[in-house]
Amino acid sequence: MSDATESGPTEASSDVRGAAADAGTAEARTGAAAVDDPILRVEGLHKSFGGITAVDGASFAIDRGVLTGLIGPNGAGKSTTFNLITGFHQPDDGSVYLDGDDITGHRPHEIANRGLVRTFQIARELSEMSVLENMMLAPQRQAGEALWRSVTPGVRGDVRADEAELLDRVWEMLESFDIDHLAEEHAGNLSGGQRKLLELARALMTDPDILLLDEPFAGVNPSLEDRLLDHVHDLRAQGYTFLLVEHDIDLIMNNCERVIVLHQGKILADGTPADIRADERVIDAYLGGDV
Amino acid sequence: MSGASGSDASAGTTIREALDNDAVLVLGLLLAIYVGFYLLGATLGFQSNGIANSLRRVTFLTAVYAMVVLALNLQWGYTGLFNIGVAGFMAVGVYTMAMATAAPDARVPGLGLPLWVGVVLGMLAAALVGLIAALPALRLRADYLAITTIAFSEIIRFTYLSSTFQSFTVAGTQLGTGGGSGIGIAHTPDDVVIALLIENPIGAVLYAPIENLLTGWGIVPNVVRGWVYAVALLVGVLAFYWLLSRIAHSPFGRVLKAIREDEDVAQALGKDTRAFKIKAFMVGCALMGLVGILWQGSLGFVNPNSFLPQVTFFIWIALIIGGAGSNTGSVLGGALFAGLLFEGPRYVANVVDQSFQLGSAPSTIAGGVGPLFAGDPIPLVAYTLANIAPLRLVLVGVVLIVLMHRRPEGLLGHRKETAASIDLGRPTRDGSASAGADSIPVGDRDTGGEGR
Numbered sequence: 001m002s003d004a005t006e007s008g009p010t011e012a013s014s015d016v017r018g019a020a021a022d023a024g025t026a027e028a029r030t031g032a033a034a035v036d037d038p039i040l041r042v043e044g045l046h047k048s049f050g051g052i053t054a055v056d057g058a059s060f061a062i063d064r065g066v067l068t069g070l071i072g073p074n075g076a077g078k079s080t081t082f083n084l085i086t087g088f089h090q091p092d093d094g095s096v097y098l099d100g101d102d103i104t105g106h107r108p109h110e111i112a113n114r115g116l117v118r119t120f121q122i123a124r125e126l127s128e129m130s131v132l133e134n135m136m137l138a139p140q141r142q143a144g145e146a147l148w149r150s151v152t153p154g155v156r157g158d159v160r161a162d163e164a165e166l167l168d169r170v171w172e173m174l175e176s177f178d179i180d181h182l183a184e185e186h187a188g189n190l191s192g193g194q195r196k197l198l199e200l201a202r203a204l205m206t207d208p209d210i211l212l213l214d215e216p217f218a219g220v221n222p223s224l225e226d227r228l229l230d231h232v233h234d235l236r237a238q239g240y241t242f243l244l245v246e247h248d249i250d251l252i253m254n255n256c257e258r259v260i261v262l263h264q265g266k267i268l269a270d271g272t273p274a275d276i277r278a279d280e281r282v283i284d285a286y287l288g289g290d291v
Numbered sequence: 292m293s294g295a296s297g298s299d300a301s302a303g304t305t306i307r308e309a310l311d312n313d314a315v316l317v318l319g320l321l322l323a324i325y326v327g328f329y330l331l332g333a334t335l336g337f338q339s340n341g342i343a344n345s346l347r348r349v350t351f352l353t354a355v356y357a358m359v360v361l362a363l364n365l366q367w368g369y370t371g372l373f374n375i376g377v378a379g380f381m382a383v384g385v386y387t388m389a390m391a392t393a394a395p396d397a398r399v400p401g402l403g404l405p406l407w408v409g410v411v412l413g414m415l416a417a418a419l420v421g422l423i424a425a426l427p428a429l430r431l432r433a434d435y436l437a438i439t440t441i442a443f444s445e446i447i448r449f450t451y452l453s454s455t456f457q458s459f460t461v462a463g464t465q466l467g468t469g470g471g472s473g474i475g476i477a478h479t480p481d482d483v484v485i486a487l488l489i490e491n492p493i494g495a496v497l498y499a500p501i502e503n504l505l506t507g508w509g510i511v512p513n514v515v516r517g518w519v520y521a522v523a524l525l526v527g528v529l530a531f532y533w534l535l536s537r538i539a540h541s542p543f544g545r546v547l548k549a550i551r552e553d554e555d556v557a558q559a560l561g562k563d564t565r566a567f568k569i570k571a572f573m574v575g576c577a578l579m580g581l582v583g584i585l586w587q588g589s590l591g592f593v594n595p596n597s598f599l600p601q602v603t604f605f606i607w608i609a610l611i612i613g614g615a616g617s618n619t620g621s622v623l624g625g626a627l628f629a630g631l632l633f634e635g636p637r638y639v640a641n642v643v644d645q646s647f648q649l650g651s652a653p654s655t656i657a658g659g660v661g662p663l664f665a666g667d668p669i670p671l672v673a674y675t676l677a678n679i680a681p682l683r684l685v686l687v688g689v690v691l692i693v694l695m696h697r698r699p700e701g702l703l704g705h706r707k708e709t710a711a712s713i714d715l716g717r718p719t720r721d722g723s724a725s726a727g728a729d730s731i732p733v734g735d736r737d738t739g740g741e742g743r
Contacts, residue, residue, distance in 0.1 A: 120559070159712050
């Protein structure tokens, strides 16, 4: 469980360890920062593809209502970690807990239905579907998703009522994201940034508790990036939990309350942006130095 | 409807508007095909009975192709499930029906059940075989399903062909597939449907004058009765269309569409995509089983050679012509394929043969190509016409290649039909939403999480 020794006995690590010790958590996890109320907990996650180890015993926990960033150089295992948490890959070893329940090895839709919803690195809008259809798809447990109810005369009225109710929410959401003017447009015709907005709005339609955003700012122009960030901060203020994978370190450092650094499949550092900034191992990892 | 109001421009737009109307589009195409076959028949010197019969046959083929293409459209057009075993599922439907309804003392003994029970059993069996084929393959990527389905289709055909199952005993009951010699249909759906429609007091009263009128024109009663079945099948097309449009315009259909576009996204949004795919696949297979019954069952006799893989490819070509993803396109594709590619060439070949007196055709292609170098193309043309049935396949292939180059989306595949049970326009009562721009409305967050 405690891979704390993995993080190496360099001087700078004492910062991070110190933080954990301050909080007085008895079972200090992998030199992780103090977490009082974890909504998501990952323990000893391990995954290899053929001979390549992508994630090598990563353990961390995400505090409820906190905006956490996950960074790391290319190939550090960020996306694989995401896929392991969200059920798109099965871990070789280790566990994932959501709200204390073990969700390791559950299928992606089960995990999404439990309130952990992800977005994708390359925006995966459903391009042949309109923005409205994209949004209408997302809400869970729709009455009309049962085939018989959608087809049988008599009960279809319920389906339509259900849809009308959803439609109100969809339009409100589109308005709040300022993409209501694109509603009838096919998602494939949207710009890269608009697609990212759509993906976030669509994920919100599922009523998630925690959102895992995989590089939500990649390929987004600066003004849209600001808008996306505003939305993320708004939502965090409303009590949503976020885990953000991002390449842009400055962006993470300036916006996240907590940062986890992944390197070669292991947790290299975990703490406040200030802790991370001061951590020499992180700098080494990014500059390709020896760790 | 009243369109002829003056200028060319307005007439043009009226026509264009009319073409946007699906009913006009389909009926117009059917009418054009009828006119074409009427002219071909007249050129060949057919009497009214012959023409009526050729139109009946075109109607019949159009209807069965339209229905089976609609079923395939649910699987491929909406859900992206690559089923190239259509013939096999049709075979399961009609064979199950035949075995259930055959008399216990017939040459190939059966259970002696009434037709409707046979139809239900046939559809259930086709759905069940679909489930068995899909279960292992749906966990994998699309192409594996294609390989599995075509393999299943051939396994099914060879099973029915096998002499092992020619007749066998299950729990003391004699059953059989008839093996290579096929199995007779005890109650053919056409006889049953025709009897149902015209052998009741109301039907008989309505039907009598129609038959009198048509026999007066020299059309034999059998052909008139055949028309009754063909029209009943067209009603069947409407029923298929209704069902599949309802599926398409529903939250269920929306998930299918999302699976076609990107299954991972559908999963990430909490949809159990495997369950949706299996449901869509089974419904499609059950409908294919039904079409197998209505089509092959009405011929009075089935044998395994009616279910060669080329049958599946014909159906696929009809779907591609019409445009995958569009139900109206599926009907158009079925009509175009049945009329122009399947029946048409035979008639055209006869007309050419009759009008030009080409003489006897050479027996080999070499005999046709040889004289070509001597500047005499007649033997090659004669050879082509004499072998028009197999050469239809070549024509179909050429059409497919041209289509893939020129219009890969088919006639109506470009259409975007919204997958929802209601109009997705902006709700009229506005105002409150834009006022609360500082908070993001997420509905009932507290009640929304009963899943944990």
